[in-house]
Amino acid sequence: xxxxxxxxxxxxxxxxxxxxxxxxxxxxxxxxxxxxxxxxxxxxxxxxxxxxxxxxxxxxxxxxxxxxxxxxxxxxxxxxxxxxxxxxxxxxxxxxxxxxxxxxxxxxxxxxxxxxxxxxxxxxxxxxxxxxxxxxxxxxxxxxxxxxxxxxxxxxxxxxxxxxxxxxxxxxxxxxxxxxxxxxxxxxxxxxxxxxxxxxxxxxxxxxxxxxxxxxxxxxxxxxxxxxxxxxxxxxxxxxxxxxxxxxxxxxxxxxxxxxxxxxxxxxxxxxxxxx
Amino acid sequence: xxxxxxxxxxxxxxxxxxxxxxxxxxxxxxxxxxxxxxxxxxxxxxxxxxxxxxxxxxxxxxxxxxxxxxxxxxxxxxxxxxxxxxxxxxxxxxxxxxxxxxxxxxxxxxxxxxxxxxxxxxxxxxxxxxxxxxxxxxxxxxxxxxxxxxxxxxxxxxxxxxxxxxxxxxxxxxxxxxxxxxxxxxxxxxxxxxxxxxxxxxxxxxxxxxxxxxxxxxxxxxxxxxxxxxxxxxxxxxxxxxxxxxxxxxxxxxxxxxxxxxxxxxxxxxxxxxxxxxxxxxxxxxxxxxx
Numbered sequence: 001x002x003x004x005x006x007x008x009x010x011x012x013x014x015x016x017x018x019x020x021x022x023x024x025x026x027x028x029x030x031x032x033x034x035x036x037x038x039x040x041x042x043x044x045x046x047x048x049x050x051x052x053x054x055x056x057x058x059x060x061x062x063x064x065x066x067x068x069x070x071x072x073x074x075x076x077x078x079x080x081x082x083x084x085x086x087x088x089x090x091x092x093x094x095x096x097x098x099x100x101x102x103x104x105x106x107x108x109x110x111x112x113x114x115x116x117x118x119x120x121x122x123x124x125x126x127x128x129x130x131x132x133x134x135x136x137x138x139x140x141x142x143x144x145x146x147x148x149x150x151x152x153x154x155x156x157x158x159x160x161x162x163x164x165x166x167x168x169x170x171x172x173x174x175x176x177x178x179x180x181x182x183x184x185x186x187x188x189x190x191x192x193x194x195x196x197x198x199x200x201x202x203x204x205x206x207x208x209x210x211x212x213x214x215x216x217x218x219x220x221x222x223x224x225x226x227x228x229x230x231x232x233x234x235x236x237x238x239x240x241x242x243x244x245x246x247x248x249x250x251x252x253x254x255x256x257x258x259x260x261x262x263x264x265x266x267x268x269x270x271x272x273x274x275x276x
Numbered sequence: 277x278x279x280x281x282x283x284x285x286x287x288x289x290x291x292x293x294x295x296x297x298x299x300x301x302x303x304x305x306x307x308x309x310x311x312x313x314x315x316x317x318x319x320x321x322x323x324x325x326x327x328x329x330x331x332x333x334x335x336x337x338x339x340x341x342x343x344x345x346x347x348x349x350x351x352x353x354x355x356x357x358x359x360x361x362x363x364x365x366x367x368x369x370x371x372x373x374x375x376x377x378x379x380x381x382x383x384x385x386x387x388x389x390x391x392x393x394x395x396x397x398x399x400x401x402x403x404x405x406x407x408x409x410x411x412x413x414x415x416x417x418x419x420x421x422x423x424x425x426x427x428x429x430x431x432x433x434x435x436x437x438x439x440x441x442x443x444x445x446x447x448x449x450x451x452x453x454x455x456x457x458x459x460x461x462x463x464x465x466x467x468x469x470x471x472x473x474x475x476x477x478x479x480x481x482x483x484x485x486x487x488x489x490x491x492x493x494x495x496x497x498x499x500x501x502x503x504x505x506x507x508x509x510x511x512x513x514x515x516x517x518x519x520x521x522x523x524x525x526x527x528x529x530x531x532x533x534x535x536x537x538x539x540x541x542x543x544x545x546x547x548x549x550x551x552x553x554x555x556x557x558x559x560x561x562x563x564x565x566x567x
Contacts, residue, residue: 008461010470015373022366023388026438030403033413037406076311083308087301095309097553101316104492104545104552106499108519109538112526113319116326123322124314148315170294180296209396212501212519216526229398229502236402236506241411248399255394262394263387 031252038249041242049246054222055231059250062228065139066207069146073203074196076147077154084155085162099155102148111216114145118217137219142227145213150203157199161192161273194269201265205258209251323542326535338536344512345537348521355429355517356497359436363493364486367444372478374445375452376460386449389442400438401506404431427509432517435503440496447489448482455481484558491555495548499541 038046049055084096102110118125118135128135135141165188173183211229218225226234228251235244296304328335340346373379374386392400408426409415418425425431459481463473479486501519508515516524518537525534 008464009376009457010464010473011372012377012379015369016377016379018369019366019373019385022362022369022441023385026434026441027388027391030400030407030438033406034399034403076315079304080308080311083305086296087305089305091309095312097549098312098316100549100552101320101545104495104499104548105320106501106519106522106538106541106545108499108501108522109323109541109545110319112522112534112538113322113326115526116531117319117322123318148319151311151315167294174294180300205394209394209399209502211396211398211505212499216523229396232398232402233506236405239411241406241409244402245406248396248402251396251399255396255399259387259390259394263390 034245034248034252037242037245041246045242046246049243050250054226055228055247057223058226058228058231061139061142061224061226062208065142065146065227066204069143069150069207070200070204072143072147073150073154074200077151077199077203078158078192078196080151081155081158081162085159099152101152102150103152107149107210107212108216110145110148111213114141114148114213115216118144136217137221137225139218139225141217141219142214142225145217146207146210149210149213150207153202153206154196154199157195157202157269158192161195161269164273165191191272194265194272198262198265198269201258201262205255205262208254208258320542320546323535323538326531327539329535330532334532335536335539338533339540342533344516345521345525345533347513348516348518348537349540351429351432351516352498352518355432355436356494358433359440359497360490360494362433362437363441363444364490366441367448367489367493368486370445371448371452371482375449376457389445392439392442397439397500397502397504398506401435401503404434404438404503404507426507427511427515429515431507432504432515435507436497436500439500439503440493443493443496444486444489447485447492451482451485452478484555488552488555491548491551495545498544 041049080095080099084092084099115136117123118128118141120126120129120136122136125136133140135144169187170183173187174180178186209229211227211233214227215230218227218230220226220230228247232244232247232251235241235247295301327338338345339349370385370389374382405426406412407414408418408431410419410426412426415426425434459477460473463477464470468476499519500517501523504517505520505523508517508520510516510520510524512524518541522534522537522541525531525537
């Protein structure tokens with residue numbers, strides 16, 4: 001068996017050929033079509049499509065709500081991951097399985113329920129609306145549903161790191177007289193940073209493109225609660241394909257940057273984990 | 277821990293060092309339960325409460341008496357298996373190429389597989405409109421030959437396949453890498469043909485990972501909304517899949533109807549989690565992961 005595996009095992013050209021073919025048809029050609037359509041616009045037309053008061057409001061809303069939601073996800077995700085890893089209580093395994101539900105549940109269903117829970121007669125809205133908390137058809141509604149969608153991303157990136165955390169440093173910190181809070185801040189939290197940042201980026205990226213759930217809960221009011229993907233659909237429904245594509249290209253460029261960033265972050269996490 | 281005969285007191289002290297005071301434990305546990313309860317459990321219960329709000333008879337009628345709803349269920353059951361088969365074949369091919377061989381561009385290919393996770397589904401749908409729409413690159417040609425892709429079932433399959441193709445491949449690559457290639461090399465050097473090796477050695481080895489990828493892919497495909505929304509054209513009784521039907525009924529203020537369809541999708545999600553938990557016990561080496 002002195003030969004390189006590439007020569008011993010069969011099927012290299014067939015599998016690689018099919019992979020490249022499938023990816024070209026399904027991914028590369030469509031992306032190419034998107035950029036070529038955008039390139040058919042003049043610079044002035046492109047700019048006029050992507051930079052209006054309405055698109056600016058949509059970008060700001062998309063970024064703002066995604067940012068707030070991903071930040072909340074980091075806090076809540078760390079809490080949930082901590083409790084799942086460190087404590088034993090009845091129902092822990094059930095809770096662990098439930099964390100994945102937002103990944104398995106169709107986004108339309110999530111949107112439908114969140115749109116009904118927080119209206120003034122809804123299960124939660126009846127308590128919140130009298131307090132002046134309007135979580136239906138507002139920005140808060142968008143944040144809430146994005147927190148729902150993004151929670152598993154943070155929990156599932158933090159959980160394995162927390163499980164593998166070295167017990168000895170923590171014990172050493174305690175035996176050297178650190179309080180529990182000091183150990184948490186100085187000893188436990190730092191190795192979690194890469195996972196927390198990766199989880200944040202994953203939840204943020206997912207939120208930026210989210211459509212299915214947000215259309216239900218936001219009310220889709222131009223300038224107020226209209227996110228960028230909804231704006232693309234609105235342009236498409238007016239048959240303004242050029243303008244829709246221009247906005248789509250902006251989102252695509254952001255997505256690609258996020259993809260590169262997430263890959264770098266994951267490599268960083270793995271390196272940190274290898275150090276520990 | 278060093279082996280220098282630790283006294284009982286020392287052990288308790290060390291164990292105590294990693295333990296939080298009871299009030300912290302209880303407080304944090306309650307907070308986490310509240311977070312999961314409010315964000316996840318209450319919504320799921322609410323789906324079923326909403327679906328059954330007018331009783332079982334009305335629930336049944338909402339699901340099966342409305343011809344458009346019935347059609348949406350059938351359409352989903354047509355589109356999803358086809359997209360799934362395409363993605364299983366792709367997943368096997370991609371995992372074989374990436375896990376078993378080293379070639380230039382391998383990293384780029386791996387990164388490309390993750391792409392749908394970060395592209396907004398609406399943008400994905402738009403790309404297919406730009407290709408197959410009447411004003412698109414292939415639209416006029418297709419129309420001359422009487423082929424309908426956009427606003428028809430083939431478009432739905434394409435959009436679903438795009439959004440869900442990473443799942444099987446991403447699941448299989450680490451599984452194949454972990455299993456290693458020794459058994460396959462042995463099979464081939466003992467004279468097995470490529471196809472025999474694949475059927476007798478590769479598939480049995482990866483079957484649980486493959487099953488895992490398929491159920492995740494299936495759940496996502498059944499629930500896909502954004503991409504399908506853009507390419508479907510929302511023709512009731514023709515191109516509305518189940519998630520699109522949920523939205524249409526919601527827009528028509530038919531909440532019990534909308535929740536009834538949503539309850540089927542929720543059952544599917546719960547079933548997916550149960551099967552997933554079962555499979556995770558069979559693929560213990562696997563990293564817990566995020567999709």
